[in-house]
Amino acid sequence: MLEQNCAYTQRNKHMHSNRGFINLGRNIVNKYRSTRTQDKTKKTAYKLTHTTKTTRMKIIDIDNYDIIKAGKEYISESSVNIQQLLGIMEKNETFIFWLQPKNGDINSQLACIKINGVYYNLNLKMEKVIFRHIRLTKNFINQEKLEDGTPKLRIPQRLLKEKLRTALRAQQV
Numbered sequence: 700m701l702e703q704n705c706a707y708t709q710r711n712k713h714m715h716s717n718r719g720f721i722n723l724g725r726n727i728v729n730k731y732r733s734t735r736t737q738d739k740t741k742k743t744a745y746k747l748t749h750t751t752k753t754t755r756m757k758i759i760d761i762d763n764y765d766i767i768k769a770g771k772e773y774i775s776e777s778s779v780n781i782q783q784l785l786g787i788m789e790k791n792e793t794f795i796f797w798l799q800p801k802n803g804d805i806n807s808q809l810a811c812i813k814i815n816g817v818y819y820n821l822n823l824k825m826e827k828v829i830f831r832h833i834r835l836t837k838n839f840i841n842q843e844k845l846e847d848g849t850p851k852l853r854i855p856q857r858l859l860k861e862k863l864r865t866a867l868r869a870q871q872v
Contacts, residue, residue, distance in 0.1 A: 756781070756819040759811055764798035767851050772813045779814055785825065788812070790832045797851055805842065810855045826858040835862050 771793045773784070788794055796818065799808045810826065811818050821829070833854050841853050854862075 756812075756822055756825070759798065759818040759820050761798075761818050764800055766796060767799050767808060767849055768795075768797040768845060770795045770797075770813070772816070774815060781825070784812075785828050788825070789828050792829060795829065805850050805852065806856060808852045808855075810852075821855070823857060823861065826855050827861075830854045830858055835866055 773779075773787075773794055794812050795810050796813055797808055798811055798818075799805070809820060810829075811820050812825075813819075841856075841859050842850055843853050845851055
């Protein structure tokens with residue numbers, strides 16, 4: 700019986716070989732594809748690892764910032780669901796507060812939202828949803844002046860870099 704198993708293993712060795720993979724302890728890294736790890740619970744040799752994307756927003760300490768432009772506070776009686784917020788805030792800048800660090804310049808401004816009295820920094824996904832309607836034109840300038848003459852960014856710097864990167868990729872295709 701043992702000899703039959705050895706013969707079976709030799710015949711089907713190509714099915715479980717690690718050709719094209721780099722072994723880093725428990726992690727097996729494919730040179731051409733995503734990371735795979737050994738699955739100890741099932742009979743299959745490997746499984747793809749999937750990382751869950753967390754959409755977290757960091758709390759901002761308002762004492763370190765000056766408010767450049769105040770937005771509307773979002774008040775929620777229950778816990779805040781980010782997916783629900785995305786639907787409400789799509790193409791809607793009325794909830795956006797623009798903050799600038801004390802002793803900072805215009806390029807250090809950041810957009811945030813105020814939920815139940817607490818200021819939260821926007822994640823990239825939220826920025827994309829809120830500022831989706833702003834298109835990069837040929838002579839796009841990422842600054843505007845408020846009614847009192849204070850300069851303000853039109854879109855956050857991180858989102859501008861992302862939009863420029865995507866625009867360059869679209870031009871190359």
